[in-house]
Amino acid sequence: MVEQLVIIGSGPAGYTAAIYAARAQLQPILFEGFEAGGLPGGQLMTTTEVENFPGFSEGIQGPKLMKEMRQQAIRWGAKLITDDVITVDFSQRPFTIATSDLEVKSHAVIVCTGATAKRLHIAGEEEFWNNGISACAVCDGTNPLFQNVEIAVVGGGDSAAEEALYMTKYASKVHLLVRSDRLRASKVMQERILNHDKIQVHWRVLPISAHGSDILQSIQLQDQKDSSIMELKVSGLFYAIGHTPNTQLFAGQLDLDEKGYIKTYGKTTATNIAGVWAAGDVQDHIYRQAITAAGTGCMAALEAERWLVEK
Ligand SMILES: Cc1cc2nc3c(=O)[nH]c(=O)nc-3n(C[C@H](O)[C@H](O)[C@H](O)COP(=O)(O)OP(=O)(O)OC[C@H]3O[C@@H](n4cnc5c(N)ncnc54)[C@H](O)[C@@H]3O)c2cc1C
Incomplete structure (x- = not known):
């Protein structure tokens, strides 16, 4: 069976992409990660108060915010798999995304694997x-x-x-x-x-x-x-000694900039491969905020939906 959309990574970008894609009835599969590139839930799992995410006038604990995003994705039907993706093959369609014990074929992929603060x-x-x-x-x-x-x-x-x-x-x-x-x-x-x-x-x-x-x-x-x-x-x-983007998995397949971030083109989240998008900190070394990650996650899901409809 070939899936329509696979999302890799479970920070604000990944869960937002999953919420939008699930609501568009794409039945997305989201690999949340396990050990690679941080914790399932992403960087906000390692902090306490988040005071600048809109909608929470009194602030919210990072892990609580991520739990809410996760629940919202599940509520709309996203299928979550708590495991690390260890290989991807974007050279043939449908694309192949694999963990150590599962291989999934998909027409489209959104990469949201984030970055790790050094x-x-x-x-x-x-x-x-x-x-x-x-x-x-x-x-x-x-x-x-x-x-x-x-x-x-x-x-x-x-x-x-x-x-x-x-x-x-x-x-x-x-x-x-x-x-x-x-x-x-x-x-x-x-x-x-x-x-x-x-x-x-x-x-x-x-x-x-x-x-x-x-x-x-x-x-x-x-x-x-x-x-x-x-x-x-x-x-x-x-x-303030830099971040390491979690892109080792995609080297040689997706275009990366000199710091290792995934390159996106124009005012979109499109990568150099049609059918693969990148959202959140994995493609952003400038803003690096939860709200910008969520925003680009939304963009990626809408772009993937339109592309899948056209195809
Ligand atoms: C201590 C700290 C405090 C912060 N506080 C704030 C704040 O108050 N407000 C704010 O707006 N921003 C804050 N940020 C920044 C914010 O956390 C990030 O901008 C945001 O989390 C980026 O979201 P993301 O979805 O791009 O990636 P991340 O949150 O980095 O999530 C990446 C996800 O990808 C998964 N992953 C990685 N590799 C793989 C793989 N191979 N297979 C499967 N999954 C994989 C990881 O498990 C993780 O779930 C903070 C960051 C830190 C470190």
Whole structure:
């Protein structure tokens, strides 16, 4: 039997695509993942309060939001399979999508495998994750933990510069921790960082451990030149050291950009292969928000539906 539509990935993009496709009676099959590329439910399963997803005026816990999206997809008839896709073959139609013990043929596929925020895995990171350590200033900056206190951002590229500038709205002081002796951010961003009176740049340092009681109170920095250790009293530590898109599975079949994100074309979610679309963070290294992931998931489902009708 050949399915009409398979969706790979169960973050906001995947579940939204499933809701739209199921309502369009495409009977989508959604592979939620198991271990590959994060947890079933995606990145929001690793956070607490989500304060910026419209419709929840008091905020909502990330796992609760994802449970609601999942239930909505099931309610409209999407079939969910909690397993990792390990191979895809887009060279022949219908396409083949396989887990370790199941092979599915499908006319159309939507890829929503997301991205994984890189972490430093320093001592104490697990203990203070969501209690001072975060990988997203836009998501967590307004948290009371970070108001009018000193915080640190790690990284030297444009994302780190943006996160540091963003946090100057809330924190009393932002320490930008740069591993080398130069910023990789654009010239304009560098100037904004270096001239900002709330930002102090620390060159050639990396955090090596996090300390506190229930919440983060300080970190230890190691000088990358002479290995000396210093303590920095901060209530927040933001990783801005990049994301890894979960696209290894598609390399050689879908066009990827230089950072490994799936390329989509025009104002659509279409990939280089007709009948394959990509939505969410797997094709977006700019916005990386739940609402933009859900929005592109919706676009992909509508585009897939129209394409299937035409075919
Ligand atoms: C700590 C943290 C807090 C955040 N807070 C906010 C916030 O407050 N507000 C906000 O808007 N955004 C927030 N974000 C960003 C937001 O989580 C992402 O933008 C969003 O989850 C992206 O959705 P997605 O559907 O593209 O992919 P993801 O959420 O990354 O989900 C990808 C899915 O693909 C699955 N998958 C991967 N590989 C495979 C495979 N081979 N087979 C099957 N399945 C696979 C994974 O299991 C996962 O379910 C936060 C991110 C983090 C890390």
